[in-house]
Amino acid sequence: MTPTPEDDINPPASYPDVLADVAEATSLREGREGVAGIVRAVASEGPLALRDLARLVRMPLPVVSAVRRELETRGLFERGQGVGLTPTGRDFAAEKLGLALKPVDPRETATPRPRRMLARQADDAGDGLDPLLVPLLPAMEAHVADGPAVDVTLDQAPCTAETALRRALAMHRAGALAGRRILLIGDDDSLSVAIGLVAQAVDARPRRLTVLELDPGRIAHLERGAGRHGIVFEPVAHDLRDPLPAALVGRFDVLATDPPYTLDGMGLFVSRGIEALEAGPGLKLFLSFADLAPDDRLDLQQRLGELGLAILCMRPSFNHYGGASILGSAGQFIELETTSRTRPATTGERFDTPIYTGEVRPRERSYRCTECGLATPVGTGERFATIEALKAAGCPRCSGQVFARQRGGRPLRP
Known part of the structure; x- marks a missing residue:
């Protein structure tokens, strides 16, 4: 693992009070995170016409206007040919929000940024790879190819290299990378590596990147990838069925997870993630889950609603x-x-309800050894939970390692 700076391990517990003060002064329902989002938008895209700023942060024009006035009063915003940051505002964005700002170009401050420049904020969820990601794909593919064997008992099913990069870019375009404190719960998808590559490419490095992962093989894989590409991240070996480590509670402002493929598993992973987030509205969560039938999708949405989460976008x-x-x-x-x-x-309590697919919907299969013909049952509760485990151990009778799936009928015997 690449050594993590002290600031990344122990970041401030919350944004400075100026954000909360402005949110209170304007009765902003999005809270301090809403104010921070406005500052971030101006820092990355400004100077901006007020209407474009409102569209970018998805807030009504009068609301954004009121926040702008408060930030002007506090010396962070200035009004010229659009809403821009003052020198004090730039210092605030860099020091308190962790943003890497480019030097001021007088030509850009003279006029507001054209609307066409804001188009890159739209999510590319269609076919094809964003041109920004094309040069990153070979490195990501090489990393994925170096991964350990999949453990199906943990519902591992790593996404493609392209998908991991597209997720990271979507997070960036949602304002969830630069200066953020990001927690990934489970990372067999290597999203941490994809975030590192994308963050380097767009100069939007997180303040902190932490991964909770149960599988030691996956942790070692992530550490190799981080080391190759100079990515700073903090792996934490942890079983999410156990309570969240106290040192992680309330320390993050972004969560991403690709949980087990059961509603209870999803609910547990997201609930633990909520514990790790600061309190307050407007913090980002990114959930990867199976495409579902309408009734199952409604059940998923109901679970998320019970946790008090609002769905912003489903892809x-x-x-x-x-x-x-x-x-x-x-x-x-x-x-x-x-x-x-x-x-x-x-x-603060152990979660003992089954969360993995093999536990919730156990399936027993039988595999026949091609050497001696012995049929061995494989599944939850059996001596071998997976065919991979059976192959690694060898046939109980002859130690053979080649098996054929037994499909119906009586098991074949020599």
Whole structure:
């Protein structure tokens, strides 16, 4: 693992009070995170016409106007040919929000940024790879190819290299990379590496990037990738069925997870993630889950609503997985926001309800050894939970390692 700076390990617990003060002064329902989003938009895209700023942050024009006035009063914004940052505002954005700002170009401050420049904020969820990602793809593909064997008992089904990069870019365009404190819960998709590559390409490095992962093989894989590309991240070996480590509670402002393919598994991972987030509305969560039938999709939305999360955007079949037949090799990517009613469902206690597909819907299969013909059952509760485990151990009778799936009928015997 690349050494993590102290500021990344122990970031400030919350944004400076000026954000909360402005949110209170304007009765902003989005809270301090809403004010921070406006500052971020101006820092990355300004100077901006007020109407373009309102469209970019998805808030009504009068609301954004009121926030702008308050930030002007505090010396962070200035009004010339559009809404821009003052020198004090630039210092604030760099020091308090962790943004890497480019030097001021007098030609850009003279006129507001044209609307066409804002088009890159739109999400590219269609076919094809964004040109920004094309030069990153070979490195990401090489990293994915170096990954360990998949552990199906943990519902592992790594997404493609292209999908990981597209997720990271979508997060960046949602304002969820630069200067952010990001927690990834489970990372067999290597999203941490994709975030590192994209953040370097667009100069939008997170303040902190932490990964909770149960599989030691996956952690070692992520560390190798981070080391190759100079990516700073903090791996934490942890089973999400156990309570969240106290040192992580309330320390992040972005969450991303691709949880087990059960509603209970999803609910647990997202609930633990909510514990790790600061309190307050407007914080970003990114959830990858299977494409679902309408009734199942409604159940998913109900679970998310019970956690107090608001769905901002759902992208069906955005994610593509290599060989994940249980998902149909595709899944949805959901962008959510916290609200004033967001609460975790489980805190400070062990979660013993089954969360993995093999536990919830156990399937027993039988595999015949091609050497001696012995049929061995494989599945949850059996001596071998997966065919991979059976192959690694060898046939119980002859130690053979080649097996054929037994499909119906009586098991074949020599």
